Amino acid sequence: MDIIYTLWLRNVKRYIRSKSRMLGSLGMPMFLxxxxxxxxxxxxxIPGMEQGYVGFIIPGIISMSVLFTSVFAGIQxxxxxxxxxxxxxxVAPVSRLEIMxxxxxxxxTTALIQGLIIFIVSLFIGLQISSIPxxxxxxxxxxxxxxxxxxxxxxxxxxxxxxxxxxLIMNFVIFPIFGLSGALFPIDSLPGWVRYLTLxxxxxYGVEGIRYGLLGxxxxxxxxxxxxxxxxxxxxxxxxxYLFRKISV
Amino acid sequence: xxxxxxxxxxxxxxxxxxVNNLTFSIEKGExxxxxxxxxxxxxxxxAMLSTMLKPTSGQASVNGYDILKNEDxxxxxxxxxxxxxxxxxxxxxxxxxxFHARLYRIPKNGRQEKIMELLKLVELDDKKDNLVxxxxxxxxxxxxxxxGLLHEPKVLFLDEPTLGLDPQTRNHLWDYIERLNRExxxxxxxxxxxxxxxxxxxxxxxxxxxxxxxxxxxxxxxKNDIGGDVITIVSPEKDSLYLAVKALPGIRNIEVHDSxxxxxxxxxxxxxxxxxxxxxxxxxPVDSLSIHKPTLEDVFLHFTGRTIREExxxxxxxxxxxxxxx
Numbered sequence: 001m002d003i004i005y006t007l008w009l010r011n012v013k014r015y016i017r018s019k020s021r022m023l024g025s026l027g028m029p030m031f032l033x034x035x036x037x038x039x040x041x042x043x044x045x046i047p048g049m050e051q052g053y054v055g056f057i058i059p060g061i062i063s064m065s066v067l068f069t070s071v072f073a074g075i076q077x078x079x080x081x082x083x084x085x086x087x088x089x090x091v092a093p094v095s096r097l098e099i100m101x102x103x104x105x106x107x108x109t110t111a112l113i114q115g116l117i118i119f120i121v122s123l124f125i126g127l128q129i130s131s132i133p134x135x136x137x138x139x140x141x142x143x144x145x146x147x148x149x150x151x152x153x154x155x156x157x158x159x160x161x162x163x164x165x166x167x168l169i170m171n172f173v174i175f176p177i178f179g180l181s182g183a184l185f186p187i188d189s190l191p192g193w194v195r196y197l198t199l200x201x202x203x204x205y206g207v208e209g210i211r212y213g214l215l216g217x218x219x220x221x222x223x224x225x226x227x228x229x230x231x232x233x234x235x236x237x238x239x240x241x242y243l244f245r246k247i248s249v
Numbered sequence: 250x251x252x253x254x255x256x257x258x259x260x261x262x263x264x265x266x267x268v269n270n271l272t273f274s275i276e277k278g279e280x281x282x283x284x285x286x287x288x289x290x291x292x293x294x295x296a297m298l299s300t301m302l303k304p305t306s307g308q309a310s311v312n313g314y315d316i317l318k319n320e321d322x323x324x325x326x327x328x329x330x331x332x333x334x335x336x337x338x339x340x341x342x343x344x345x346x347x348f349h350a351r352l353y354r355i356p357k358n359g360r361q362e363k364i365m366e367l368l369k370l371v372e373l374d375d376k377k378d379n380l381v382x383x384x385x386x387x388x389x390x391x392x393x394x395x396x397g398l399l400h401e402p403k404v405l406f407l408d409e410p411t412l413g414l415d416p417q418t419r420n421h422l423w424d425y426i427e428r429l430n431r432e433x434x435x436x437x438x439x440x441x442x443x444x445x446x447x448x449x450x451x452x453x454x455x456x457x458x459x460x461x462x463x464x465x466x467x468x469x470x471x472k473n474d475i476g477g478d479v480i481t482i483v484s485p486e487k488d489s490l491y492l493a494v495k496a497l498p499g500i501r502n503i504e505v506h507d508s509x510x511x512x513x514x515x516x517x518x519x520x521x522x523x524x525x526x527x528x529x530x531x532x533x534p535v536d537s538l539s540i541h542k543p544t545l546e547d548v549f550l551h552f553t554g555r556t557i558r559e560e561x562x563x564x565x566x567x568x569x570x571x572x573x574x575x
Contacts, residue, residue, distance in 0.1 A: 006351040014339045084335035088396075091301055092352040093324040249301070 003094045007102025008109065011073065015110040022114070025072070029065040029118055033057065036184065037125070046186055051128065051215065058122045059138070059211040060183025063145060066115040067203060070146045071174055073107030074153015074240070078163055087249050100154060100244040104237060107150030108143060115142045119214075130216035137222065138213030141229065145206040148233040151240035158243035183207045188219050202232040252277045252404050252436035253298065258307035260293050267293040269460035270307070275438060275453075277403075280430050282451035283440040284545065286555075290460040291440035292332055295408050298438070299329055312403045325353070328397030332408040332440075334389055338382035342373055342392050345381060346399060353400035367395040371425065387418030394425065398435075405429070407439040411446060423449055444545035454545070456552060463552045472543040475551055476501025476513035479543050480521065483509045483536040490533050494524060504551065511547065 015022070037054035044053040080086040089099050119127075119138075129135050156169055181203035187195055198204050205225040212218035212225070253275040260268040268290040275281045283291045296302035298309055300320045309316045312326035336345050346364040355363065368374040371391035381389065390410065397405060407426070411419040427450065430437055441447050447454050448468050455465040464471055484490045491505050494512060499520060502513035514520060517540045528535050549555075 002351060002354065006348060010337065010340065010344075010348055013344065014337075017339055083338070084331060084333040085337050087301070087331055087333075088335045088349070089352065091299055091324060091329055092349075093321045093354075094352055 003098040004102040008106040011106025029061045033061045062115045062118045063207045065118045066111045066145045069114040070111035070149040071153040074150040075157045077157040096245045100241045104150045108146030111146035134213045138210045141209035144229045148236040151236040155240040155243045158247045205229040255309040261305045280437045282447040282454040284447045285457040289457045326403045328402035329406040330393045336381045343377040371395040404436045471548045475543045477515035478517035480512040
């Protein structure tokens with residue numbers, strides 16, 4: 001437990017110190033929130049949504065923020081690999097599972113903070129949360145997205161030699177995961193085959209879970225969302241630890 | 250009692266044999282050097298001894314623990330300073346030390362004193378709260394050594410500890426290393442391709458080339474193998490010079506190299522005139538001639554027929570060097 005805490009602490013310290021990273025990763029979600037939210041608010045009417053399109057995409061933008069931060073936190077292991085710090089941890093008398101879990105919790109924590117910042121900004125542009133328990137439910141889903149996608153990032157980083165592949169992963173894996181998730185559109189109104197694609201996307205369940213928590217209504221039963229996303233998280237942590245164990249420097 | 254024993258240690262990467270049947274032992278309290286050009290297999294050997302890399306075959310033990318069976322005990326017994334920098338630049342020196350102390354489960358009470366004691370040893374205690382990215386290359390190296398000592402290892406591994414440092418910092422570091430060995434009795438194994446470094450620090454030196462040990466002894470004995478002093482002559486007709494010099498009395502050892510011949514002999518000063526006279530009598534031109542006491546460079550040349558020189562650094566190495574200099 002001490003070891004996991006040690007690695008967690010390092011991740012959080014690094015995150016808090018790099019102000020530019022914190023601000024930089026807020027840019028895109030803020031932009032989408034303002035441009036899409038207000039731009040389309042008057043044109044798009046979503047059945048059953050009292051808070052309008054802005055209210056509808058806030059959970060989606062929070063998910064996006066958590067998703068991007070956590071994947072990036074996982075992939076950062078490549079920097080540790082290239083600049084040698086990973087060796088220092090790998091040669092210590094600790095198990096790789098502990099190192100991997102410490103990194104995952106650290107990444108998930110930073111992702112959660114990032115998501116909460118978007119949440120606070122949303123309060124200023126008119127988000128009205130349904131209830132305090134609902135808010136806690138949203139936090140649980142943010143944590144699950146953070147854990148699963150940090151582990152996913154670690155899994156990718158374990159197989160990558162350097163940062164050259166990062167853009168590839170971003171464009172062909174992370175953006176599709178975001179785009180297909182129902183963060184920006186209601187999944188009920190999609191044609192059948194696209195709907196199946198969104199239901200295959202694990203982030204959909206995260207977005208729907210947060211939406212249920214914050215707005216009090218969602219298109220997927222929150223219990224189902226919770227089970228699917230938890231399952232995905234366990235799978236990713238297992239997959240990430242498996243690949244991380246085989247990492248070589 | 251040995252601190253490290255290595256028997257028939259071999260590492261192959263596909264068809265390439267990086268380390269070929271190494272066998273040697275290092276006594277407790279010894280400073281042992283692995284000397285060789287880049288790519289000779291020094292770092293691979295270190296990686297295997299520190300359990301970072303599994304050998305293809307052979308055995309080794311560190312501090313009495315087998316590197317394959319007791320990985321964790323080996324890891325607890327050793328401190329490592331890697332060839333490449335391995336600090337977290339976004340953390341302060343103190344935080345880097347603290348991270349290490351927690352990873353090695355150093356108990357909470359006494360952790361802080363231990364860290365401060367070592368930071369004082371490497372004279373970084375007044376800069377302990379500065380981010381490592383503001384440190385110079387020498388300071389980083391010193392911090393890495395302090396960190397490697399934090400969990401009181403029995404054996405310290407130093408992989409090219411002074412690579413890329415200026416001469417003054419290098420001397421400074423050498424003093425630390427000597428003091429550590431003397432005062433704390435730590436066994437030190439270091440790799441280097443600087444002759445001077447091996448000569449100054451090591452009790453015994455293994456010269457390693459293409460994955461094999463080609464000579465292993467004290468620096469003094471290795472130099473004696475050459476036979477007294479060394480005369481190096483550069484001449485366009487080195488083959489005829491070789492035959493002529495060979496006939497002279499008192500020559501212990503003579504070798505022809507690409508552009509020069511080297512002669513090993515006692516009291517070289519007395520024989521120089523004789524050699525020059527003989528060369529001019531026979532009409533053999535001499536471009537230059539020098540006499541010096543043998544260095545490890547000569548030893549290396551003697552055993553391998555080549556001089557140690559830095560091979561061109563790969564782009565990755567260059568990037569790392571840039572990173573370190575910055």
